Amino acid sequence: MPRRYKPVQLNAKPVPDELLHEAATCPQCDSRLTEVLGRMGLRLLFRCGQCRARFYRHPKAAAGARFV
Numbered sequence: 001m002p003r004r005y006k007p008v009q010l011n012a013k014p015v016p017d018e019l020l021h022e023a024a025t026c027p028q029c030d031s032r033l034t035e036v037l038g039r040m041g042l043r044l045l046f047r048c049g050q051c052r053a054r055f056y057r058h059p060k061a062a063a064g065a066r067f068v
């Protein structure tokens with residue numbers, strides 16, 4: 001059955017518990033209501049809870065979020 005929206009499948013791997021609470025600022029709407037979706041290498045993959053944009057950033061970088 002075709003799905004209207006594809007689930008997140010970007011080779012993201014599960015993140016350890018301590019990273020699940022990482023916060024990021026959405027590069028699109030500046031919201032901080034973000035959710036950690038997974039990890040790609042050293043980068044954390046986030047989804048904005050407000051505009052649903054997906055982006056990633058390096059865990060230790062304060063800035064530099066990029067769209068997926």
Ligand SMILES: [Zn+2]
Nearest residue numbers: 026029048051
């Ligand atoms: Zn957003």
